[in-house]
Amino acid sequence: MKKVLILGAGTAGTIMANTLSRKAGKEWDITIIDQAEEHYYQPGFLFMPFEVYTEKDVVKRRQKFLPSRAEYKQAKLDRILPDENKVLLEGGAEEKYDILIISTGCGVAPDEVEGMTGSDWGKKSHDFYTFEGASKLTNAMKNWEGGRLVINIAEMPIKCPVAPLEFAFLADWYLTKKGVRDKTEIVYVTPLSGAFTKPIASAILNHLLEEKQINVVQDFSIGEVDNESHKIVSWDQREVEYDMLVAVPPNMGDELIERSDMGDELNFVPTNRDTMQAKAADNIFVIGDATDLPTSKAGSVAHFEAEVLTGNILSYMKEEEMEERFDGHANCFIESGFGKGFLLDFNYEQEPVPGHFPFPHVGPFGLLSQTRINHIGKLAFKYIYWHMLLKGYPIPFVDHKMSYMGKKVARTVS
Amino acid sequence: MPTKEIAGTTIDVTEEGFLTDRSQWSRDLAGALATEEGIELTDEHWKVIDFITADFQEKQAVPGMRRMNKVGGIPTKDLYRLFPNGPIKKAARISGFPKPASCV
Structure with a gap:
């Protein structure tokens, strides 16, 4: 048996465990390690000080969202040894891997x-x-x-x-x-x-x-x-x-990255912005807030990245060319107060512009405009997060590649 | 996008005067952009500009303060002395790179 080892069971790691459990060949074992029992809906923290959400909205048991095919270990990570294809855990145990996914996120310092x-x-x-x-x-x-x-x-x-x-x-x-x-x-x-x-x-x-x-x-x-x-x-x-x-x-990225000497000055892991491979090793992939990619650190980005990364890892497993390319796509509902919000949809190249999303002229969401339905979209996102996004299901009509449909872009022909 | 006549050449810039096509950048142009900011470029300034240039190749982004300190070896106090009032923004403009920005 070969092994995919996932470090960190936050948004990105949980999605990857779920998609690979559905799609990876039977010869692959999947193990996911995290140190804490709880999974936090991090976008919900913003709403707590305004008494919109309470603890029960934002905290659930991690294991509930992980697939049965993946083995879950609760342990602290000591360091990654890329040359030996293994990860040391605190207390002396070690985990070998054929493919490593780093999804250790980032935190405040x-x-x-x-x-x-x-x-x-x-x-x-x-x-x-x-x-x-x-x-x-x-x-x-x-x-x-x-x-x-x-x-x-x-x-x-x-x-x-x-x-x-x-x-x-x-x-x-x-x-x-x-x-x-x-x-x-x-x-x-x-x-x-x-x-x-x-x-x-x-x-x-x-x-x-x-x-x-x-x-x-x-x-x-x-x-x-x-x-x-x-x-x-x-x-x-x-x-x-x-x-x-x-x-x-x-x-900053996790201290594990610093201990493993694999990060930049903020402990983010240098990552190929197209394939999402770590620059340090071909069989290490990086996803979510842990990367150094020049796009937003956000759950929607992790979700789009996961679609790309799943495709690339399946190709890598079959020793085929990796064809998926991440374009930096992010999609964010922004609360503007008094029951309204606006919506941003952008990528590495395209800054946020006005328009309708996901359907041209129809919406229902308005890009860069303040509407009530954008606010409802933001609140509905909590349900989507717990029930669809973590499972790694595609969000209807929203592809990992950013679409120009419905966007008012002054595009120059080159 | 507006254009601008400077140092005997025409450049494409944003409303705030940041180059939109880095291939139009030259060391002479950097000197002229610096003069507009009231800065006369010295070797110390060039160390910052050269670091930003090399780092942009690697990361496709203008380095932040901490990266300037730790990777470029340029202390924050020096940056404020060399490029007063918003050092990274000014250094980025003189180096011909985009304004450091958030997502919106």
């Missing part, structure tokens, strides 16, 4: 910013990229009586790059509903050149910030959190005071 985990952490400053962080922030938002609410992105890239902006939009809605919006100043502090950075999206969406009275501080590269005076300080000595800091710490 607040210790990377001076002072971020100081005396305000968990009290006046919070994150919402972990279940624990979102839970604490939920209480802080419930008890909020007004003041300056500062949302800060430490550095790019981050998981779900629009989530901090959605947080600002949802905070505007939630605090209005609670009657304390007029006592609250919302400040969005970004290291980029603005809240929106792509030309077409900026032109269409910038007015939202003014309408919602969200102040933007741009080109702010955080150097330090000053817990004494409750302010964040940039490298060029600009300061923003906060009564509550919603911090988006640097995102």
Whole structure:
């Protein structure tokens, strides 16, 4: 028997275990390893502080979503030895593999910013990229009586790059509903050149910030959190005071990658952007947030990547040419508050543009336009995630290759 | 897309003045773009530009601050001294690469 070993049973790893269980030849064993028993619906963390979702919406037992054909091991990973085709587990055990899939994701690293985990952490400053962080922030938002609410992105890239902006939009809605919006100043502090950075999206969406009275501080590269005076300080000595800091710490790949000496400066694994093979070895593939690919770190991306990767791994198993190519496709519903949302659909080459999705002229979803059905789509995504996406079933009418149908693109003929 | 006359040549740029066709870039052009930012290029600036150029080949992206520090060996404080007010954005423009951006 030959073995496919999958490291990490988050969104990407779970999808791969399911698709390969259905499609790989009988001579292949499939093993998947993760250290924790729970599977988190990470897009749901954003909604917790606004009392839209609670724990039961976002946490389920991992094994429920894994196929019976795959052997699941709960263990901590020590390191990958690519030259020996094996992975060492904590405690001394080892796993050999013929094909390795790295799907260890990424997480927040607040210790990377001076002072971020100081005396305000968990009290006046919070994150919402972990279940624990979102839970604490939920209480802080419930008890909020007004003041300056500062949302800060430490550095790019981050998981779900629009989530901090959605947080600002949802905070505007939630605090209005609670009657304390007029006592609250919302400040969005970004290291980029603005809240929106792509030309077409900026032109269409910038007015939202003014309408919602969200102040933007741009080109702010955080150097330090000053817990004494409750302010964040940039490298060029600009300061923003906060009564509550919603911090988006640097995102980094798993420490396993660093221990295995297989990552870049943020522990992301250098990956071939077309075939999704690790640059380090032909029989190692990388998927989801663990890659260094220049597309968004998001569940929808992991889903599209999984379709490509499944095809390529099946070819690799048969020693055939790998024909599938990933185009960087991402598809994201963005909450804009007050029961509305907008939708983005883009890839490596094509920035988000207006139009209809997935059907031209019909929709039902509107690209880059604020509609109620986009918001409903976002909430419906939770059901799709637990019941279809993790199983690796295709989403109807949405292919892994981005479609230009319905998009208003000024395309030049070259 | 707008075009722009600079250093005796015509270049294609975005609204914010970032090159859209890197093949139009030259070292002379970099000097002219830097002058527009009020920067006179020294060897230290060129170390940054050369790193961004080499790194873009590998990653198809302008390196972030941490990559500048760890891989390029250029400390954040130096970057702010060399390219004040938004160093990565300015260095990217002078190097002829796109503006560092999010997905939207």
